[in-house]
Amino acid sequence: MEISLLYSGVNALILLLILSSPYKIIQKPIDFGSLNLLPTTDMASTDFGRLQFNPPGSVLKPQTPEDISLLLSFLSSSSFSQVSVSARGAGHSIYGQAQALDGIVIEMGSLPLEIEVHKNGEMESGLSYVDASGGALWIEVLKETMKVGLAPRSWTDYLYLTIGGTLSNGGISGQTFKHGPQIANVLELDVVTGKGEMVTCSPTKSSELFYAVLGGLGQFGIITRARIPLQQAPKKVRWQRAFYDDFETFTKDQELLISIPELVDYVEGFVVLNEQSLHSSAVAFPAHLEFKPEFVRNGRFKVYYCIEFAIHVNQVESIHVEKIVKGISRMLSYMQSHLYSVEVSYLDFLNRVSMEEEILRSKGLWEVPHPWLNMFVPRSGIKKFMNFLMESISPNEFEGPILVYPLLSDKWNTNASVALPRAIETGKERIMYVVGVLRSINPAICKMDCLNQILHEHHQIAQAASRPHIGARQYLAHHPSRIDWHEHFDSKWTRFAERKAHFDPLHILAPGQGIFPRVIVDLQE
Structure with missing residues (x-):
């Protein structure tokens, strides 16, 4: 990887050397801990569509949501104003939506698989639900919940997609007329915003972020955990x-x-x-x-x-x-x-x-x-x-x-x-x-x-x-220009742009969608 071609400046070179190191290296004032940023970009350069091929500069394989937070916190408060970040789940996008040309792709499948089922009666609410990590596949969630005779209500036709991926788009199938899309079947989310903030949100707690992220095309934050309601699974x-x-x-x-x-x-x-x-x-x-x-x-x-x-x-x-x-x-x-x-x-x-x-x-x-x-x-x-x-x-x-x-x-x-x-x-x-x-x-x-x-x-x-x-x-839109995106969101555009300015003001996240150009910081101001 030609680092000098991707980022300019001595500080940028130091950052990438630190992030790509397999060892725990501390660079004051930021402790990068166990971050493992790799130059292995082949998988992150393509997707299911096979229409766009945009190689990132590096790939982050996080071990915890804190790793994601650390990276985004640094990028949102540093001079690295050209570096963008995309979260990649199962790579099932069509037009390069999860790619980040010369940026950083976060492989969500690297997070530890966590699927915890809570049955009716175990909680005060009396509602059965599952907590699943954002990089978990829906097939993995289904197999785990069915061990206790339960299952989510709303699905996509293809189950080898990640929780975070479908919730960032909508999630539809033949059950949607009855139960609504997958984004209407979420109780709570853990999200890392474009500013690196780790937030637990729901319809009653940090609700603006909760609704922004659902169907938000990855523009406002990265979903690291979702709480999904369950129902009795039929035989x-x-x-x-x-x-x-x-x-x-x-x-x-x-x-x-x-x-x-x-x-x-x-x-x-x-x-x-x-x-x-x-x-x-x-x-x-x-x-x-x-x-x-x-x-x-x-x-x-x-x-x-x-x-x-x-x-x-x-x-x-x-x-x-x-x-x-x-x-x-x-x-x-x-x-x-x-x-x-x-x-x-x-x-x-x-x-x-x-x-x-x-x-x-x-x-x-x-x-x-x-x-x-x-x-x-x-x-x-x-x-x-x-x-x-x-x-x-x-x-x-x-x-x-x-x-x-x-x-x-x-x-x-x-x-x-x-x-x-x-x-x-x-x-x-x-x-x-x-x-x-x-x-x-x-x-x-x-x-x-x-x-x-x-x-x-x-x-x-x-x-x-x-x-x-x-x-x-x-749906699962791809548009060539910001004007087209403006028309796509129509009356929702103003709210969409305001949410972006609040949760990802430097436009670090999801560059592959082509909605917001990266904000360049003038360090001399």
Whole structure:
């Protein structure tokens, strides 16, 4: 590592030599303790998207939250005004959001794994919860809580993500309509702010930081612990799939399902473009479905849709669940005789994407570029959006799922930082849809020009969809300029910027998001 190319000045050289030392070295007036800053930057230079490659100057592998606090305290009070810091969890971002070009990446997985379950009755509140370190994976939390028959309520589709990572973005899945996103299912957080302050916060204690960090894209602090409420874990899950050949009927039935949360525990859906998408993430379902769609009809591509819904099953409720499934089925308008059902363990259901991951890895299609586009679309604009989206897709060539499913606005806390469509935030609409265009690019087929064209198309789709006639908003957003970020947050921008000025005034944190340029300190003032 060419230190002199990364930072200027004798003091900077001393700092990096100290931080990269494996020994305990004291440099007055700062005691760096056991900080271990390494020049091993390969993993921190990339992410799941394989679209951005920004090598940091160094990587910090903290052993305690105090190590993170020490680093940020020093950087926020020193002359190192060009050094930025990103927290990296599982590295599952798409556009380099957790990278820090020439800066410092904190590997959150280096923190000791701490998962402590508190069962109902052990605490005065009578509420069961789990305390988990920010670098813990959701799969690790699930396995630990299920040892005592408990589980968190709200999930993401993929469980090999960190607690701190999903809470910094939102955390959504098919349970969100019922329990809200993961950021609405948090009791307490430990956070290290951009100033290096270690703060325990909750809805009633340091609440401004609590809500800033939730969905805050890592801009205000680094989550080192989260307290997550738990519920009784079901024994099994009855998992249903129903197929449709009409989009409006498909969305009508999805909205019917989310209107009966007392019966239904999970609702998602996806577009069936081709044979690959027909069987995508369908490991638990029969390999040869009776559903034999005609993807080309009269010389034109025909698109189909699939609703997934699930009902939790406890051992004593199997007969009751069967009655519920039959009752719900009679309410739906799916294609005749195309309803499929399987019963799987709760763990296998929540961990379903990992089975698909194994298949993609075996085909060499996991560690490839993923130019994903995720949108929140108001109900009033979903048909226009889907028409616009489908015009840009070649169904026979598309690889990966296109998810489409509804969420309810009243399950989101508007104090959190996450940006929602204006119609949702103002209460004009109660339903919005998640649309996830989750492409996997085969480098042998789609070269750089092809990939750039896809990225350009996605940018155009996002730009057009954000205009008033649709009113959509990006989720897991990526924007090229601060003006675009200003438009993204819309009426929330002023509060977002004020929170940044309070909790990270020098703009040290999360440079990969591209929201705030690093503040340069003039030492002569």
